[in-house]
Amino acid sequence: MPGPHFRTRVAAAGRALAGVALGLVTSIAPLQAQTVHGPVARVAPPAAATAAPPAAYGLDPGIAMRASREALGGTPANYTLRNRAGNPVALASYRGKPLLVNFIYSGCFQVCPTSSRALRRAVEGMRGRFGDAQFNVVSIGFNQPTDSPQALRQFAAQQRIEEPNWEFLSPATGDVAALARDFGFSFAPTPIGFDHTLQVSVLDAQGRLYRQVYGDAFTADALGEPLRQLVTGALVAQSTGWTDLLGRVRILCSVYDPVTGTYRVDYSLYLQIAGGATFILAMLWFVLQEWRARRAARRPQAT
DSSP: OOOHHHHHHHHHHHHHHHHHHHHHHHHHGGGOOEEEETTEEEEOOOGGGTTSOGGGTSOOHHHHHHHHHHTTTOOOOOOEEEOTTSOEEEGGGGTTSOEEEEEEOTTOSSHHHHHHHHHHHHHHHHHHHHOGGGOEEEEEEOSTTTSOHHHHHHHHHHTTOOOTTEEEEEEOGGGHHHHHHHHTOOEEEETTEEEEEOEEEEEOTTSOEEEEEESSSOOHHHHHHHHHHHHHHHHHHTOOSHHHHHHHHHHHTEEEETTTTEEEEOHHHHHHHHHHHHHHHHHHHHHHHHHHHHHHHHSOOOO
C-alpha cells in the first residue's frame, strides 16, 4: 500500500498539472475570436476582464441599435476618402445609383471577413438580375490610420472581392467619428479589437439612408428586396425608352431562389402581365365595337 509521502507527491503533481492547464486556458482567452450577439460584433475580453460586465468594455446593443435607426432618412455628408489606389473619392460621386455601405477594420480576424464574404455572395446573387451598372458597394475601413488604402487592398484580396462595382475606401482619421455617426454606425475599442455594429446601409440614388440590414450573414434576399425597390424607382425616374421599361419589367419579374442564393426569372409573372395586357386590349376592342355599332344605329336610314 502506498505510503503517505507517495500520496503527497501524487497530489502535488496533480495540482501542478491543474495549474499548467489553467495557465494555458488563461493564455488562450485573450485570443478568442469575435462573436456575434445580434446586430453587434463583440470581441471577447481578456481573461483579466471576464469578471466585468459586458457594458464595461464594449457597446451597449440597445444604444447602438437606436443610433442606427435614427440615422435612417438622413444624407451623409460629402466626405472625401481614398480608394485602394490611394486616389481621393468623394462620397457624393456615388449618387445617381443605389449604394450599399458597410464598415470593417482590416485587423479583424473573424467577423469582418465572414460578413464581407457573405456580402460578396449576396452581391453575386443580385448581380445576375440587377447587373453591375445598377448599384454600387462600398466598404469603409474605420480603424484609422491602420486601415490605409494598402491594408484595405490586402483585405479585399484575402476575401477574393473583385467585383467591378465594389470599392474599399479609407477615410481621413479626423472624419471617422462624424462619418460613422452619419451612417448610424457605432464602434468601441476593446483590449483586443473593436465592438461594432453589424450592418449594411442601403442608400437611395439621392444619397439618403433608406434601409439598415443587420447581421453577419447577409443574403441576396435581405439586401435584394430594398435594392429592387430603389433600382426600379430609379429606372422609372430616368426612363427614356423601351430599354429602361424592359429593364424594370425584368427586375420586377425576378424572385429570390433560396436554394441557389440568387435571383431567377419568374415566368408566371410574365404570363400574368401578358394576360392582363390581353384582357385590357380585349376590353378596348369590345368598347370600340360597341361604339361603332351605336354610331351606325344612330345614322338615318337611306330611303
